[in-house]
Amino acid sequence: MRRKRREFLRTIGAAGLCASFPLASWQAETLQQRLAADPLRPQLHLLPAQNWMNDPNGPIYWKGRYHMFFQYNPHAAVWGDMHWAHAVSPDMIHWRHLPVALAPTPGRDDADGCFTGSAVNHRGTATVIYTGVKAATSDRATLRDGAHNFREVQCLATSSDPELRTWRKRERPILQPPEDPLLTGFRDPFLWQDGPHWYLGVGSGQRSQGGRVLLYRSLNLRDWEYLHPLASGDWTGRDSVNPVDSGEMWECPDFFPLGGKHVLLYATAGQVVWETGELDPKELVFHPQKRGVLDHGAYYAQKTQLDAKGNRILWGWIPETRPEAEFSAAGWAGCMALPRVLSLGADGSLAMLFAPEIRSLRAKSCIIPPFESHVPSALVTRALQDVRIQNLSGEFRLNTKYPRSSVTLQDRSGPWWSATLEPKDTSTAKLSVNGKTVDVPIVHQQEFSVHLLLDASVVELICNGKHAFTTRIYRKPDGPLRISLSDSDLAQLDGLEAWQLRPISPDRLTS
Numbered sequence: 001m002r003r004k005r006r007e008f009l010r011t012i013g014a015a016g017l018c019a020s021f022p023l024a025s026w027q028a029e030t031l032q033q034r035l036a037a038d039p040l041r042p043q044l045h046l047l048p049a050q051n052w053m054n055d056p057n058g059p060i061y062w063k064g065r066y067h068m069f070f071q072y073n074p075h076a077a078v079w080g081d082m083h084w085a086h087a088v089s090p091d092m093i094h095w096r097h098l099p100v101a102l103a104p105t106p107g108r109d110d111a112d113g114c115f116t117g118s119a120v121n122h123r124g125t126a127t128v129i130y131t132g133v134k135a136a137t138s139d140r141a142t143l144r145d146g147a148h149n150f151r152e153v154q155c156l157a158t159s160s161d162p163e164l165r166t167w168r169k170r171e172r173p174i175l176q177p178p179e180d181p182l183l184t185g186f187r188d189p190f191l192w193q194d195g196p197h198w199y200l201g202v203g204s205g206q207r208s209q210g211g212r213v214l215l216y217r218s219l220n221l222r223d224w225e226y227l228h229p230l231a232s233g234d235w236t237g238r239d240s241v242n243p244v245d246s247g248e249m250w251e252c253p254d255f256f257p258l259g260g261k262h263v264l265l266y267a268t269a270g271q272v273v274w275e276t277g278e279l280d281p282k283e284l285v286f287h288p289q290k291r292g293v294l295d296h297g298a299y300y301a302q303k304t305q306l307d308a309k310g311n312r313i314l315w316g317w318i319p320e321t322r323p324e325a326e327f328s329a330a331g332w333a334g335c336m337a338l339p340r341v342l343s344l345g346a347d348g349s350l351a352m353l354f355a356p357e358i359r360s361l362r363a364k365s366c367i368i369p370p371f372e373s374h375v376p377s378a379l380v381t382r383a384l385q386d387v388r389i390q391n392l393s394g395e396f397r398l399n400t401k402y403p404r405s406s407v408t409l410q411d412r413s414g415p416w417w418s419a420t421l422e423p424k425d426t427s428t429a430k431l432s433v434n435g436k437t438v439d440v441p442i443v444h445q446q447e448f449s450v451h452l453l454l455d456a457s458v459v460e461l462i463c464n465g466k467h468a469f470t471t472r473i474y475r476k477p478d479g480p481l482r483i484s485l486s487d488s489d490l491a492q493l494d495g496l497e498a499w500q501l502r503p504i505s506p507d508r509l510t511s
């Protein structure tokens with residue numbers, strides 16, 4: 001079905017009909033106008049000019065510019081026919097779209113999709129390794145999720161132009177999947193280099209056992225030797241047709257050194273998991289010591305890169321949480337999370353902050369410094385009345401005292417977003433965001449620090465520099481957003497900053 005559609009588009013394109021057919025340009029124009037006026041469409045987050053996107057792919061700092069590739073369906077605002085879209089940025093915030101970097105090649109091993117992968121600098125040449133998929137019979141398929149039977153292989157492409165606009169695919173895959181009837185998948189490669197060797201990890205798993213990262217080694221990125229699993233996890237015990245839903249398959253693994261430890265990230269059962277621990281340098285096996293959830297909300301298929309200063313930057317896909325019929329009709333789906341800087345917390349857990357580059361978007365501000373006990377609450381209440389965020393495009397930072405803290409943002413129609421933190425026991429607190437509650441670990445908690453970035457239907461929250469919770473809200477704004485605190489919350493408040501944020505493009509089409 002998808003193939004037929006592509007062939008049809010190629011045929012009419014070749015006949016020159018696309019350019020001269022007035023209905024096509026009229027339709028494109030109205031879709032653009034509709035997207036530019038859609039108040040739910042983000043204005044600060046990277047997303048394609050129209051249609052569907054998912055995972056970040058191969059982010060790389062190359063010749064002074066940040067390049068981001070991402071999973072993209074050029075035909076519709078639903079998942080399918082995966083291409084690698086491409087955007088470039090001077091600062092990881094302001095993006096310019098470039099032509100699609102990778103498209104499936106009919107007849108080849110990536111005929112049904114160029115899935116997720118990574119980009120590296122190999123002896124001065126930009127090189128991507130990605131998963132190619134092609135429909136296969138069930139016995140040859142490695143991806144069997146109930147809807148598709150795909151055989152997954154790892155493919156390589158290189159670019160020699162400075163803007164990475166054009167990519168040359170190697171004709172044959174560089175890696176075939178292991179012959180293993182229990183294998184639950186074989187995709188989403190990541191790489192690291194150590195001396196003359198390249199190491200490649202591939203997301204995988206075993207039926208009724210759990211997710212795995214399979215480790216390979218090479219000197220030239222083309223010829224690979226299988227070593228063993230770098231890391232292994234546990235099955236949830238639930239039966240599911242799609243092994244990703246039951247923790248039997250790990251998608252989008254990533255592995256890197258951080259603060260004297262190693263960090264493993266993987267996506268499974270609808271969440272991204274982080275593990276910090278030690279890499280045994282001889283055995284090349286990862287031993288996790290701590291584990292947590294990277295973001296408790298709408299956040300998946302993470303990927304990291306090093307920025308120009310050597311910081312470990314986290315990217316992720318923010319999916320839609322509304323029904324498919326709604327986002328498909330809207331003409332766009334998904335966006336890229338804003339960059340976050342990762343670090344290792346004092347207790348060995350993963351910590352994160354929004355990348356400082358985001359500050360370049362700040363416009364009008366309202367700052368209420370940390371209060372002295374003698375500041376009359378009437379003054380604070382009056383100052384809070386000045387906080388008005390227009391067009392759902394703003395940033396908030398506030399501190400409130402533990403144990404119980406709550407904050408609400410509201411427009412004329414009532415509460416729009418709210419978060420509460422309250423103790424559960426001595427080592428755990430309950431964090432609730434818009435009615436969804438999760439347990440988060442706490443250590444000697446004194447304060448609740450909230451850092452919030454809101455952009456149309458997306459709210460990214462980082463709480464206490466550790467606990468992230470991304471929310472989607474599909475209610476159109478009714479007037480400016482204001483902050484609302486009860487008298488008891490006001491008594492707990494200990495400083496607040498709010499900024500109106502500037503869009504990254506004038507028309508919500510990103511750039």
Ligand code: DQQ
Pocket residue numbers: 054055071082115116131187188251252300301
């Ligand atoms: N998305 C890609 C896969 C990956 C999944 C396909 C995770 O490579 O496993 O679009 O969202």
